[in-house]
Amino acid sequence: MKHTISVLVENKFGVLARISGLFSARGFNISSLAVGETEDPTVSRMTIVVDGDEKTLEQIKKQLNKLIDVIKVVDFNKGAFLDRELMLVKVSVTPKTRKEVLEAIESIGGIIENAGTHSISVAVTGDHTKIKALLELLRPFGILEVVRTGRVAMRTEDKGLKVEGKPEVNE
């Protein structure tokens, strides 16, 4: 099962290597990873989508928490959260298919960033389902290139994930 975990880390060089190294060394699978600065420039947030059962997820969280540069680890599968990813896709068009392609893009809410004679470049943001839906719609016309960011996620019903020490891990 896929889990989305949000990790607040020190905004220092080498932290990404520590995190990705931990995943590879312990045989955990990363489906996607996105990193960026937060409202506090000394803190970065990583949104990691991982694949694994409950036991594996528990180990991943504990092992992440052991890293000195990790400030906080939160599992988003508990409680409401918003997740988005951005995809850029270039689809081929002919005078014949052009209209149909434009309709497909519009139906999903994609933004046309560049329209050429032979191809159209589209940007779409959304959750996993929306991204997948657009890909399925465009696939018959010939997809030339896909570029995706990792997933980013945020809880919607709290005051925000803040740095105030690691949560109590004592069970």
Added chain:
Amino acid sequence: MKLTGARILIEGLRKEGVEIIFGYPGGQVLPIFDALYDAPLKLILTRHEQAAAHAADGYARATGKVGVCLATSGPGATNLVTGIATAYMDSIPMVAITGQVKTFLIGNDSFQEADITGITRPITKHNYLVEDVNDLARIIKEAFHIASTGRPGPVLIDLPSDIQMKETEFVYPEKVDIRGYKPTYEGHPGQIKRAAKAISEAKRPILYVGGGVIISDASEEVRKLAIDNDIPVTMTLLGLGAFPQDNELSLGMLGMHGTAYANHAIMESDLIIAVGARFDDRVTGKVDTFAPHAKVIHIDIDPASVSKSVAVDIPIVGDAKTILKDLVKAVKKPDTKDWLKTVKDWKVKHPLKYKDNGKIKPQYVLEEIWRATKGEAIICTEVGQHQMWAAQFYKFTKPRTMISSGGLGTMGYGFPAAIGAQFGKPKATVFDIAGDGSIQMNIQELATAVINKLPVKVAILNNGYLGMVRQWQELFYKKRYSYTCLGGTCPDFVKLAESYGAVGIRVTKKEEVRPAIDRALATDNCVFLDFHVEEEENVYPMVPAGEAINKMLGGGLA
């Protein structure tokens, strides 16, 4: 006062109470060595950087203080790697300092450059590359704090040589505040209550005690919990010494080469009280068959150790000593009379044993060393058969007297670790129990031992083989002894020891064993005891890999 980076390092080490460093010089640590020249700190010059790391580790295990090692960039740093990994696996507090090429040369494939923070990332608790001399004092403070608190471990500081020469105002921080590092020490009161209740209701409880008890200095609390409540105790390799083996509640070591009665007691128990142990595969054997009737209480400072391999019913995260103190108060004594009778019966009927055939049996050598030292020596070991015999036949009674590479299983560990331990405990009798294979992996340290007048005794159980691998080949590979025969007479360990100025004693007859040990003990010098032991002796009992731990070869109950 303005100081150079090198001076700041020395001052920082002094502030941390460091008296001794193990190290080796080189191009990118010249400023540090220059500062050491007249510093009130002793550097012990080993003959290989790996030995410096192991010596720092042995010093840390014998004293409980942070061990410090120092090496130059590139090959100096990479030579530390095995020692750092050894310390990491066994949670040993260590600070490793490496020189690095000048900051502007980093990443240029410069002479003697290695990305040592990258290389050691998975084998250190944390590491630092110092980029600004103004960060150095804080980094030293943090490194010692991280290495010695929580679940201890090695921390590496990579210090470019230009930073060593830059000057800044020296201000040593009073406190450490790392927002991502706040270890839990106090146990959760509710969990302690639940654990106390489970113990009070248990019929067949067993304490399973690991190296965490030694690190946390919780032997006294373990003793109290066991003796007050009549609970038998088994120990891991690193836990040996945590509970006195001359006490009748002691079941010795468990696991792959544990005693039959310890393994059986675990398998039959209805409650395992694990303290500072991590259910390692050498202990559990096949995990799904492990202790089928037992509820598990797990006391450990590392939350990631809890339910990693064996599911835990009552986890208590925190410091073993602190938690045990509270737990002892809360427990009502269970009725374990029948259980103790069963366990004692197993102990009598299935003791550790070996066949005497007039030749020198390695187990006999260990028994004689134990007798001659009255069980009070610090025993360091290399890795292999001799290590398991030491664990089985030397009856440890005190913490910090068993010093062995448990997790990583590093051959070549014991001799430098013994050197470190002897520096930490100058008055103690320190032995390195070795095989003829392992001792050759850091034999150059004879020079360090002799020059520093260390009376370390090295007992080589010389069987001419890489014995443990040979044993597996005998049992599981149809006796196809592929590249495990060492010959036994090369080198001549006596002459070799003598060439370094140490004492060498060869022992080829059983009746010479004890006199040779006595002579070694009476010698105020490093001694190599070359015991020519039975060549194809096996370590029993033995749980074959992937089996349940009560399915033991040789000496099991079945």
